[in-house]
Amino acid sequence: CGVLGIYAPTQEVARLTYYGLYALQHRGQESAGIAVSDGLSINVHKGMGLVSEVFSDSVVDCLKGKMSIGHVRYSPTGSGLPANAQPLVVHYQKGMMALAHNGSITNALELREELGKNGAVFQTTIDSEVIINLITRYRKKSLEDSLVKTMRDLRGAYALVILAEDKVIGLRDPHGVRPLCIGRMREGYCLASESCVLDITGAEFVRDVAPGEIVVIDEEGLHSYRGYSKLERRSCAFEYIHIARPDSTIDQLSVSESRRRMGVELAREYPLDVDLVIAVPDSGTASALGYATTLGIPFGDGIIKNRYIHRTFIRPTQEMREVDVRLKLNANASVLKDKRIVMVDDSIIQGTTSSKLVAMVRNAGAKEVHFLISSPPVAYPCFYGIDTVKPEKLIANQLDIEGIQEFVGADSLHYISKEGLLRALGTDCVCLACFDGVYPIPI
Numbered sequence: 001c002g003v004l005g006i007y008a009p010t011q012e013v014a015r016l017t018y019y020g021l022y023a024l025q026h027r028g029q030e031s032a033g034i035a036v037s038d039g040l041s042i043n044v045h046k047g048m049g050l051v052s053e054v055f056s057d058s059v060v061d062c063l064k065g066k067m068s069i070g071h072v073r074y075s076p077t078g079s080g081l082p083a084n085a086q087p088l089v090v091h092y093q094k095g096m097m098a099l100a101h102n103g104s105i106t107n108a109l110e111l112r113e114e115l116g117k118n119g120a121v122f123q124t125t126i127d128s129e130v131i132i133n134l135i136t137r138y139r140k141k142s143l144e145d146s147l148v149k150t151m152r153d154l155r156g157a158y159a160l161v162i163l164a165e166d167k168v169i170g171l172r173d174p175h176g177v178r179p180l181c182i183g184r185m186r187e188g189y190c191l192a193s194e195s196c197v198l199d200i201t202g203a204e205f206v207r208d209v210a211p212g213e214i215v216v217i218d219e220e221g222l223h224s225y226r227g228y229s230k231l232e233r234r235s236c237a238f239e240y241i242h243i244a245r246p247d248s249t250i251d252q253l254s255v256s257e258s259r260r261r262m263g264v265e266l267a268r269e270y271p272l273d274v275d276l277v278i279a280v281p282d283s284g285t286a287s288a289l290g291y292a293t294t295l296g297i298p299f300g301d302g303i304i305k306n307r308y309i310h311r312t313f314i315r316p317t318q319e320m321r322e323v324d325v326r327l328k329l330n331a332n333a334s335v336l337k338d339k340r341i342v343m344v345d346d347s348i349i350q351g352t353t354s355s356k357l358v359a360m361v362r363n364a365g366a367k368e369v370h371f372l373i374s375s376p377p378v379a380y381p382c383f384y385g386i387d388t389v390k391p392e393k394l395i396a397n398q399l400d401i402e403g404i405q406e407f408v409g410a411d412s413l414h415y416i417s418k419e420g421l422l423r424a425l426g427t428d429c430v431c432l433a434c435f436d437g438v439y440p441i442p443i
């Protein structure tokens with residue numbers, strides 16, 4: 001998912017938020033929503049589909065106010081319900097509040113049960129509603145105070161943006177697993193999952209929200225509170241590998257630069273004698289370039305992506321999923337014919353897409369196809385908000401590398417080592433749980 005918050009007293013923020021959500025569309029295509037406060041009450045519009053499907057010009061114009069939050073939602077199975085679209089908005093004894101969440105609360109079921117025993121009712125199946133329930137229940141004095149109490153109860157990974165009638169709040173879990181950054185606007189501030197949003201909203205990057213930090217933006221400016229004693233930072237490594245846009249910087253590390261360095265590490269670990277390096281676009285591109293440049297091998301556009309195919313367009317039947325890959329990606333025979341190819345992708349999840357791509361490249365005339373992956377094998381599920389698939393569907397959970405190579409049909413298959421990935425990232429303050437099964441937060 002992607003979240004965004006804007007406090008800008010001299011601007012109509014709904015339109016800025018709408019544009020900003022476009023820059024987060026890659027983080028979720030299932031639903032989109034914007035909540036705006038005019039200082040007295042909060043209005044929300046949300047729905048299923050892409051930002052462009054959910055919002056029309058007239059809808060955006062109807063959302064009046066100087067502060068807002070926005071959300072795009074991702075759900076891997078496509079089983080999302082309209083009621084689960086965010087931001088969530090509640091009325092409670094202190095007024096109104098809206099909340100948008102990226103991440104996953106690992107003790108949500110426990111908390112939900114506990115709250116239920118005390119009479120809470122729920123209208124959605126999402127853990128974000130548990131968070132909003134806790135906040136309203138703890139609200140005796142200030143909102144900030146109840147947020148600190150709420151954070152003590154929550155386990156898991158979360159980047160939250162909250163809208164009250166007169167302020168916008170952002171907070172990040174104690175390990176900082178999910179990203180959230182701060183931008184300064186001409187007047188006001190912007191919070192966003194990724195810094196690429198700031199270029200759209202006209203904000204200048206200030207810094208990332210610190211792990212366990214609460215930032216409050218109101219008419220007096222930006223205030224920072226320590227919500228939770230700082231734990232060791234564990235930024236999600238998969239953001240750099242696959243999720244985030246290359247033009248974003250997360251926790252002081254450029255996404256495209258880190259991908260390029262993954263390619264350099266792959267070149268160091270597996271220098272292969274081939275004629276051409278190609279990428280599975282888009283997330284494999286920077287690594288493929290890093291690999292090609294390091295070894296002095298030409299890089300070519302061997303696979304072409306259709307930019308107009310979105311997941312909401314794809315009917316979730318097996319048959320349609322088969323067509324899915326061909327609709328999205330096509331081999332470019334004119335550059336592949338009679339060549340020995342290195343093909344770089346960022347990850348292999350179930351292996352079905354990869355096997356189709358290898359076959360596609362072969363059918364286009366490639367003599368050899370060597371498959372390089374800029375992440376270690378994804379062998380464990382993520383419990384922190386990146387819904388991969390059930391462990392038994394993760395091919396690296398079922399097969400060894402040789403078995404995977406056979407399944408995808410490549411002449412050779414190489415994954416970057418964990419050490420190589422850490423060298424590329426230049427830090428070991430990252431979560432690698434889906435690769436090594438070491439979960440930094442109890443699950």
Ligand code: SF4
Nearest residue numbers: 236238382431433434
């Ligand atoms: Fe990111 Fe993987 Fe950790 Fe999930 S388990 S937060 S996807 S690194």
Ligand code: MG
Nearest residue numbers: 281282283346
């Ligand atoms: Mg990809």
